[in-house]
Amino acid sequence: MERARVVIVGGGFGGLEAARALGGKPVEVTLIDRRNFHLFQPLLYQVATGGLSEADIAAPLRAILKGWPNITVRLGTAVDLNPEARLLLLEEREAVPYDFLILAAGSRHHYFGHPEWEPEAPGLKTLEDALEVRRRVFLAFEEAERVRDPQEQGAWLRFVIAGGGPTGVELAGALGELTRGTLPGEFRRIRPESAEIVLVEAQERLLPGYRPAASARATRALNRLGVRVLTKTRVLEISSQGVRLQQGEKETILAARTVLWAAGNRAAPLTQTLQERCGATLDRNGRVFVREDLSLPHHPEIFIVGDTASVRSPSGDPLPAIAPVAVQEGRYAARAILARMRGERLQPFRYRSPGAMAVIGRHEAVVQTGRGVVFGGFLAWLVWLLVHIRALVGFENKLVVFVRWAWSYFTRNPGSRLILDLPEKGEPQ
Amino acid sequence: MERARVVIVGGGFGGLEAARALGGKPVEVTLIDRRNFHLFQPLLYQVATGGLSEADIAAPLRAILKGWPNITVRLGTAVDLNPEARLLLLEEREAVPYDFLILAAGSRHHYFGHPEWEPEAPGLKTLEDALEVRRRVFLAFEEAERVRDPQEQGAWLRFVIAGGGPTGVELAGALGELTRGTLPGEFRRIRPESAEIVLVEAQERLLPGYRPAASARATRALNRLGVRVLTKTRVLEISSQGVRLQQGEKETILAARTVLWAAGNRAAPLTQTLQERCGATLDRNGRVFVREDLSLPHHPEIFIVGDTASVRSPSGDPLPAIAPVAVQEGRYAARAILARMRGERLQPFRYRSPGAMAVIGRHEAVVQTGRGVVFGGFLAWLVWLLVHIRALVGFENKLVVFVRWAWSYFTRNPGSRLILDLPEKGEPQ
Numbered sequence: 102m103e104r105a106r107v108v109i110v111g112g113g114f115g116g117l118e119a120a121r122a123l124g125g126k127p128v129e130v131t132l133i134d135r136r137n138f139h140l141f142q143p144l145l146y147q148v149a150t151g152g153l154s155e156a157d158i159a160a161p162l163r164a165i166l167k168g169w170p171n172i173t174v175r176l177g178t179a180v181d182l183n184p185e186a187r188l189l190l191l192e193e194r195e196a197v198p199y200d201f202l203i204l205a206a207g208s209r210h211h212y213f214g215h216p217e218w219e220p221e222a223p224g225l226k227t228l229e230d231a232l233e234v235r236r237r238v239f240l241a242f243e244e245a246e247r248v249r250d251p252q253e254q255g256a257w258l259r260f261v262i263a264g265g266g267p268t269g270v271e272l273a274g275a276l277g278e279l280t281r282g283t284l285p286g287e288f289r290r291i292r293p294e295s296a297e298i299v300l301v302e303a304q305e306r307l308l309p310g311y312r313p314a315a316s317a318r319a320t321r322a323l324n325r326l327g328v329r330v331l332t333k334t335r336v337l338e339i340s341s342q343g344v345r346l347q348q349g350e351k352e353t354i355l356a357a358r359t360v361l362w363a364a365g366n367r368a369a370p371l372t373q374t375l376q377e378r379c380g381a382t383l384d385r386n387g388r389v390f391v392r393e394d395l396s397l398p399h400h401p402e403i404f405i406v407g408d409t410a411s412v413r414s415p416s417g418d419p420l421p422a423i424a425p426v427a428v429q430e431g432r433y434a435a436r437a438i439l440a441r442m443r444g445e446r447l448q449p450f451r452y453r454s455p456g457a458m459a460v461i462g463r464h465e466a467v468v469q470t471g472r473g474v475v476f477g478g479f480l481a482w483l484v485w486l487l488v489h490i491r492a493l494v495g496f497e498n499k500l501v502v503f504v505r506w507a508w509s510y511f512t513r514n515p516g517s518r519l520i521l522d523l524p525e526k527g528e529p530q
Numbered sequence: 531m532e533r534a535r536v537v538i539v540g541g542g543f544g545g546l547e548a549a550r551a552l553g554g555k556p557v558e559v560t561l562i563d564r565r566n567f568h569l570f571q572p573l574l575y576q577v578a579t580g581g582l583s584e585a586d587i588a589a590p591l592r593a594i595l596k597g598w599p600n601i602t603v604r605l606g607t608a609v610d611l612n613p614e615a616r617l618l619l620l621e622e623r624e625a626v627p628y629d630f631l632i633l634a635a636g637s638r639h640h641y642f643g644h645p646e647w648e649p650e651a652p653g654l655k656t657l658e659d660a661l662e663v664r665r666r667v668f669l670a671f672e673e674a675e676r677v678r679d680p681q682e683q684g685a686w687l688r689f690v691i692a693g694g695g696p697t698g699v700e701l702a703g704a705l706g707e708l709t710r711g712t713l714p715g716e717f718r719r720i721r722p723e724s725a726e727i728v729l730v731e732a733q734e735r736l737l738p739g740y741r742p743a744a745s746a747r748a749t750r751a752l753n754r755l756g757v758r759v760l761t762k763t764r765v766l767e768i769s770s771q772g773v774r775l776q777q778g779e780k781e782t783i784l785a786a787r788t789v790l791w792a793a794g795n796r797a798a799p800l801t802q803t804l805q806e807r808c809g810a811t812l813d814r815n816g817r818v819f820v821r822e823d824l825s826l827p828h829h830p831e832i833f834i835v836g837d838t839a840s841v842r843s844p845s846g847d848p849l850p851a852i853a854p855v856a857v858q859e860g861r862y863a864a865r866a867i868l869a870r871m872r873g874e875r876l877q878p879f880r881y882r883s884p885g886a887m888a889v890i891g892r893h894e895a896v897v898q899t900g901r902g903v904v905f906g907g908f909l910a911w912l913v914w915l916l917v918h919i920r921a922l923v924g925f926e927n928k929l930v931v932f933v934r935w936a937w938s939y940f941t942r943n944p945g946s947r948l949i950l951d952l953p954e955k956g957e958p959q
Contacts, residue, residue: 137668137949154585156946163716164947173718176672176949193676228950239566243605247622287592289602517585518593520566520605521657 104129104171105442107435108189108199110179110371112139112162115407115427115434116205122435124169128442131197133189135178137161141493143424145225146268149234150275151283151518158493159228179206179371182378184400201402201438204371204389205431208408208422211367211386218339222360225268232521234361238276239520241359242284245291252356258296259357261344263336264364265302266310267423267459270319272363273300274461277326282463298328299355301346303335303364308467310421311457314475315467322461322477336364366422368409379403384411384419393449394437395430404437406430414452424492425455460485533558533600534871536864537618537628539608539800541568541591544836544856544863545634551864553598557871560626562618564607566590570922572853574654575697578663579704580712580947587922588657608635608800611807613829630831630867633800633818634860637837637851640796640815647768651789654697661950663790667705668949670788671713674720681785687725688786690773692765693793694731695739696852696888699748701792702729703890706755711892727757728784730775732764732793737896739850740886743904744896751890751906765793795851797838808832813840813848822878823866824859833866835859843881853921854884889914 105128109116112134123130138159147153166172175197181190188196210224223233238260245257260276262269276298284293300307300323306316307323307330320330331348338345343357368387375381375389379400382390388411389397395410397403407427412420420426433450440447453471458481460466466481534557538545541563552559567588576582595601604626610619617625639653652662667689674686689705691698705727713722729736729752735745736752736759749759760777767774772786797816804810804818808829811819817840818826824839826832836856841849849855862879869876882900887910889895895910 137672137947154583155948155950156583156585159948161716161947167716174716176669176676228948232950240605243566247605284592287590287596287603518566518590519584519588519657521584521661 105200105438106131106198107201107203107438108133108197109203109205110134110189111205111207111369111407111409112136112174113142113205113207113407113427114424115431116203117162117165118428118431119203119205119406119435120166120169120172122432123438124166124172126171126439128171128201128438130169130172131175131199132162132166132172133175133177133179133191133197134162135176137163137176139165140228142226144489144493145228145231146272146275148228148231148517149225149272150238150279151235152275154517155228155232180374182371182374184379184403187402199402201404201441203404203406203431203434203438204375204409205405205407205427206369206371206409208366208368208386208388210362211365212362213365215339218362221339221341222263222362224362225272235518236520237359238279239518242288242291242293242296243520244358246288254291255297256343256356257358258291258293259299259343259355259359260296261299261301261355261357261360263301263339263344263360263362265300265304265307265330265332266363267308267457269300269302269363270307270323270459270461272361273298273323273328274326274459274465277323277328278462281326294327296327298326299357300328300330301334301336301344302330302332305333307332308459311459311467311469312473312475315457315459315469318467318475318477319459319461322465322467325465326462366408372405372409375403375405386411388419394447395434395450396437401441404434406434412450412452420452423457426452429453458485458488534629534867535560535627536630536632536867537562537626538632538634539563539618540634540636540798540836540838541565541603542571542634542636542836542856543853544860545632546591546594547857547860548632548634548835548864549595549598549601551861552867553595553601555600555868557600557630557867559598559601560604560628561591561595561601562604562606562608562620562626563591564605566592566603566605568594569657571655573918573922574657574660575701575704577657577660577946578654578701579667579708580664581704583946584657584661609803611800611803613808613832616831628831630833630870632833632835632860632863632867633804633838634834634836634856635798635800635838637795637797637815637817639791640794641791642794644768647791650768650770651692651791653791654701664947665949666788667708668947671717671720671722671725672949673787675717683720684726685772685785686787687720687722688728688772688784688788689725690728690730690784690786690789692730692768692773692789692791694729694733694736694759694761695792696737696886698729698731698792699736699752699888699890701790702727702752702757703755703888703894706752706757707891710755723756725756727755728786729757729759730763730765730773731759731761734762736761737888740888740896740898741902741904744886744888744898747896747904747906748888748890751894751896754894755891795837801834801838804832804834815840817848823876824863824879825866830870833863835863841879841881849881852886855881858882887914887917 107128107130109132120132141158144158163174178192180192212218241257280293280296308316334348346353389405408422456470458468464479464482466485467477468481536557536559538561549561570587573587592603607621609621641647670686709722709725737745763777772784775782818834837851885899887897893908893911895914897910
C-alpha cells in the first residue's frame with residue numbers, strides 16, 4: 102500500500118512542529134515554504150534594533166529536518182488549491198498531490214484599510230522587514246548627527262511605534278536600551294539619549310491581552326527607559342513627516358522620521374483561496390474557522406494551524422497569534438492525522454497556556470504565568486532569556502545567541518548594527 | 531592655536547588603522563565612510579558560502595572609535611576635491627575642510643572592459659555582494675532539486691569561478707566543503723556532492739603572486755575537494771547560460787547557472803578625481819602613484835593608502851591589494867602627519883611582509899611566511915585561523931566567530947545559509 106502523503110505549507114512554528122511530529126512515521130511528508138529557513142519571529146525586534154544578527158534567529162529548514170528520510174523540503178510558493186483532486190498548486194507551476202494538507206502559512210501585518218501607510222511605517226514579520234527597520238533606525242541617528250536645523254534633528258530623533266501589544270512593547274524597550282545604554286558617546290553633535298520614543302496604543306492599556314498588573318508593570322518599566330506611552334490614542338494618519346494622532350477629542354501631530362508598525366495581523370492570502378475553493382469561513386483578520394480537531398468543515402483532510410487558524414479558547418476568546426499556540430496546534434494536527442490513519446479519533450484540541458511574557462530592557466521583563474501570576478524585574482528577565490534560548494532551534498544558534506547576549510549584557514555594545522543598503526548595490530567611494 | 535584637521539576617507543583596513551594611530555593625538559580627525567561599519571573583507575567568502583553571518587565580520591565604526599574624543603565618524607560619500615581650498619566635497623552637498631587628507635577609499639572588482647558581465651558574475655567586495663553570492667549559491671541547489679531535466683540540473687550544479695588568486699581559491703575551497711561536507715543528505719532528488727566546481731585562471735598557475743610550491747599545494751588540496759582547476763585559460767564570454775573559455779587554441783563552452791567573479795580589482799573612482807584636480811598619475815588599475823612617504827606629488831598634505839595607492843616594493847613589483855599592506859600604510863600615513871607637525875621627517879615607507887596565506891578547506895590551508903617558506907595541511911589551517919581571529923576587530927566578534935567556527939568544524943553545519951530576497955520584500959504564503 103502507498104503511504105499517505107502529508108503536505109505542509111509553511112515552515113514557521115506550526116508547520117515545523119507538525120513536520121517533526123511526523124518524522125519517522127509511516128507517511129510521506131513534504132514541507133513547502135517560500136523561504137529556505139525557519140525564522141524565530143519572537144526575536145525579530147532584536148535584529149531590528151541591532152542586538153542580534155539574522156543568522157542567530159534563523160536556521161535552514163533542510164538542516165533541521167535532514168535526519169528524517171520521510172520528510173522532503175521544497176522551496177516554493179503555494180498559490181492555489183484543487184480540493185476535489187487534492188492538489189496544491191505552486192507559483193512555480195507545479196501541482197503537489199496530497200492525502201492530508203496542513204496549512205500553516207502564517208500572517209502578515211495589517212494596516213486596517215490603510216495600505217498606503219506600509220512604506221512609511223514598516224512592520225516586523227520577516228527578516229527583510231527587520232533589516233529595513235534596522236536600516237531606518239540607525240540611519241536616523243546618522244541623519245540627526247548630519248543636519249543642523251534643530252527641528253529637523255528632533256524629527257530624526259523621534260521614534261513612533263504604533264501598537265502596544267508584545268511586539269510594540271518589546272520594540273519600544275529595545276529602542277530605549279539602544280538610545281540610553283548603547284549609543285551614548287558615539288556621536289559628537291547629538292545626544293542619542295535625548296531621543297524620544299513614543300508608543301501609541303488605541304486601547305486603554307498596553308498589552309491588552311495580558312492581566313492589568315502586567316500592563317502596569319510594563320508601562321512603568323518603559324517610562325524608566327524614557328518611553329512615552331500614549332494609550333487610548335488612535336493613529337489617524339502616517340506620512341513621511343510623522344503621525345497625526347487622536348486622543349479623545351484632541352488631535353496631535355508628531356513630527357517623526359521613523360514610524361514603526363506593530364499594530365495588526367492578517368492571515369496569509371492563502372486563506373482566501375480556502376474560502377473560494379472549500380467554502381471556508383474567515384474571521385475579520387482573515388483567519389479560518391476550524392472544527393474542534395483543527396480540520397476544515399467538510400474537508401476533514403485539511404488542517405489549519407497557527408496564525409492562519411481561528412480557534413476559540415474555552416472562555417470564548419480567539420487564541421492569540423503567538424508561537425506556543427502554533428506549536429501546540431501543529432503537533433495536534435500531526436497526531437490527528439496519524440490517529441485518523443489508525444481509524445481512531447483524538448480528543449478535541451485544547452490549548453495549554455504556558456503563560457505570556459514581554460521583555461522590556463536589559464534586566465527587565467514582565468512574565469504572566471499560565472495561572473495568571475504576574476511578576477517582573479530581573480527574575481522575569483532571566484525566565485524570559487532561558488525560555489527563549491531553550492526554544493531557539495538548533496544547538497549552534499543557542500550557543501551563539503547566548504554568547505552574544507552575555508557579551509552585550511556586560512558591555513552594552515550590540516554588534517549587529519549594520520546599515521545594509523539592500524535594494525542597490527554598495528559602491529566604494 | 532587651532533589643531534590640525536585630518537580627514538580620512540574610508541573606514542577599511544587602511545583608514546581605520548590611520549584613525550587609531552591618530553586617536554588621542556593633538557589633531558582633529560574626521561573619518562568619512564559611506565557605510566557605518568568596518569568590514570573584514572578577507573572573510574567575505576565565508577559569508578558568501580554560509581559559514582559566517584554578516585555581523586561576524588563587520589563592526590560599527592562608531593563603536594570601534596568611540597573611545598577617542600578627537601575622532602568624529604561621519605556617514606557620507608566623498609565625490610570631489612578642491613585641493614586649493616583644501617575642501618573635500620560630499621555627495622550630501624557638504625564641504626569638509628582639511629589640513630591633511632588620507633585617502634583610503636578601497637577598490638571594486640573590475641571586469642576588464644566587460645561591464646556587461648557584472649550581473650551574470652557577481653564579485654565579492656561588499657557585504658551586499660556576499661549576500662547576493664550566497665543567495666545564488668543556495669538557490670542553485672534548490673533549483674537543481676526542483677527541475678527534472680538532467681541537463682538543466684547539471685547547469686544548476688556547476689559553479690564557475692573566474693580568477694585563481696586568493697579570493698578565487700578560498701571561494702572554490704569553501705564551495706568544495708559545502709558540497710562535499712555540509713549539504714549531503716539534505717536533498718532528496720540531487721546529490722550535492724556531485725556538483726562541479728570549476729576554477730579558471732589565465733596565468734599558468736593558481737595564486738600567481740605566491741611561490742610555485744604554494745600554488746602546487748593549493749591545486750592538490752582543491753583537487754581533493756573535487757574542484758577542477760583550469761589554468762592558462764581565459765574567459766571569453768559570460769552569459770546567464772554559462773561561460774565560453776579559451777585554453778590555448780581550444781574553445782570550450784561550460785553550461786553553468788552560477789558564475790562568480792574573483793579576477794580583477796580597480797581602485798575607487800575617487801582616484802580619477804585626484805587625477806583631474808591634482809594631476810595625480812594612475813596605474814592601469816586606477817591606483818595613484820605616490821611618493822616614498824605615501825603622499826601625492828606636489829600635494830604633501832594628501833596621503834594615499836591601501837588599495838587606492840600604487841606602491842612599489844624594493845623588488846619593483848607593486849604591493850598587492852591586501853589587508854596587511856593597507857594596515858601598514860595607514861599607520862605610516864598617520865605617523866608621517868604627526869612627524870610633519872613636529873617638523874620632522876619619517877624614513878620612507880617600507881612594507882614588511884608578514885607572509886601570505888589562503889585557506890582551502892576544513893583543515894587545509896597554504897601558508898607562505900615572510901621569508902618564503904611554504905607549508906600546508908592542518909598546521910597551516912590553524913595558523914590561518916589564529917591570525918584571522920586575532921585580526922577581527924572587536925572582542926565580541928572574535929568570540930562569536932570562534933564559537934561558530936569551532937561548532938561548524940565539529941558538525942559540518944554552517945548556520946548562516948539564509949536565502950534573503952533583498953530587493954523585494956518577502957510576503958508570506
